[in-house]
Amino acid sequence: MKVRIHRGANEIGGSCVEVESSGQRILIDAGMPLNLPPTATLTVPQVDASSLCAVLISHPHQDHYGLLPWLPPVPVAMGSTARRILKTAAPFLRQRPLALDGPDFVHRQAMQIGPFRVTPYLVDHSAYDAYALLIEADCRRLFYSGDIRMHGRKRGLVEQLIASPPPDVAALLLEGTTLGRISQETRPLSESDLEDEFEHVFKETAGLALVHTSGQNIDRLVSIYRACIKANRTLVVDLYTALILEATSNPQIPQSDWNKMALAIPQRQRIQIKRNGWFEALDRHSANRIYVGRHIATHPEKYALVFRGLWMPDLDRAECLNGACLIHSQWDGYLKEPTFMAVDDWRQRHGMPFHQIHTSGHASPQDLKRFASAMAPEVLVPIHSARPECFEDLYPNVVKHSDNEWWTV
Numbered sequence: 001m002k003v004r005i006h007r008g009a010n011e012i013g014g015s016c017v018e019v020e021s022s023g024q025r026i027l028i029d030a031g032m033p034l035n036l037p038p039t040a041t042l043t044v045p046q047v048d049a050s051s052l053c054a055v056l057i058s059h060p061h062q063d064h065y066g067l068l069p070w071l072p073p074v075p076v077a078m079g080s081t082a083r084r085i086l087k088t089a090a091p092f093l094r095q096r097p098l099a100l101d102g103p104d105f106v107h108r109q110a111m112q113i114g115p116f117r118v119t120p121y122l123v124d125h126s127a128y129d130a131y132a133l134l135i136e137a138d139c140r141r142l143f144y145s146g147d148i149r150m151h152g153r154k155r156g157l158v159e160q161l162i163a164s165p166p167p168d169v170a171a172l173l174l175e176g177t178t179l180g181r182i183s184q185e186t187r188p189l190s191e192s193d194l195e196d197e198f199e200h201v202f203k204e205t206a207g208l209a210l211v212h213t214s215g216q217n218i219d220r221l222v223s224i225y226r227a228c229i230k231a232n233r234t235l236v237v238d239l240y241t242a243l244i245l246e247a248t249s250n251p252q253i254p255q256s257d258w259n260k261m262a263l264a265i266p267q268r269q270r271i272q273i274k275r276n277g278w279f280e281a282l283d284r285h286s287a288n289r290i291y292v293g294r295h296i297a298t299h300p301e302k303y304a305l306v307f308r309g310l311w312m313p314d315l316d317r318a319e320c321l322n323g324a325c326l327i328h329s330q331w332d333g334y335l336k337e338p339t340f341m342a343v344d345d346w347r348q349r350h351g352m353p354f355h356q357i358h359t360s361g362h363a364s365p366q367d368l369k370r371f372a373s374a375m376a377p378e379v380l381v382p383i384h385s386a387r388p389e390c391f392e393d394l395y396p397n398v399v400k401h402s403d404n405e406w407w408t409v
Helices: 080-092 155-163 191-204 218-231 239-247 267-276 279-284 292-296 309-318 332-336 338-349 365-375 388-393
Strands: 002-007 016-021 024-028 052-056 076-079 111-113 116-123 130-137 140-144 171-175 209-212 234-237 261-263 303-307 325-328 354-356 379-383 406-408
Touching (some): 024 116, 325 332, 325 338, 365 388, 379 388
Parallel strands (some): 209 303, 325 354
Antiparallel strands (some): 002 016, 002 406, 130 140
């Protein structure tokens, strides 16, 4: 079994790994590079299409699936919920069409793809339905961590993996997003910690609470909803977020028709619904529908809104921002991007206090070290990190490989 990392040996995001055995091959992830300049030339991995059996997508983040439209048309293996989330999100996003047909991952259930035996392990990450992958061929075992953490709502899954790892792992491809970003001693906040912080800010805010977060970060939406219950606020989502929540098919995940949940449609989304004829979806989620001018403007202190920039004109027209605050609940690197800077200018014009309430979707250095020690591979190979040299603090046998370098497991 041979491996080459197409992208990710020295950077965060854009992950793509090719594995070859008996003249056949699979790709593990096909990620779009992060922060790719608009004028930059996109580099697509050159893979022999005639021998490519499948693409395995570990989780539904664009830096792990974004190159799919440029790859040969082969089966795409991924989690069934992740597949539904991507299909649900696609009409709302300006992306090339995704061909997503293929087998579904089932936690700890092996599947055969050509000469490869693939066993997916459901893990904790900020993306819903995320998996680590065990790849077996030629009597050797490669374990790909995907993106993992041990401080989210599914941390028990990774703890189970640490307690009972697959034996005889020859090579561990381990993500290291936090290496060089936080110290070895730093322990990230848990989603429960964030829930407490949201509750505090909701109670201290006299008006509308705007929460700038991803509609696909299901763990975070759960934290915000639980904080709303404690602070006696109603969580307001748009149709996009309502449909993403619905796509989880999880009865434990808040839905638009739950108590203390409401649907509101910004004007730009109304136009989108009309243009695309999404009236059935709108009707399906309108049980708790409210309106900005009629409801939120009358009692803004009763609501928390899952916010994106498209909401700004509607909130301006409703004149409902007296006493409001803006909570940013995403990676702080996004604060420097032009789209958020425009939002921040708008926030400052309205005199809204700013709060950052967030935790990483990636494991701390401490937890990465625990994970590597438990897996006990013959070699640890860094991936998804800007600081591959830091892996030597995690494990005694680290072997660094460059992008596009073939190596044998």
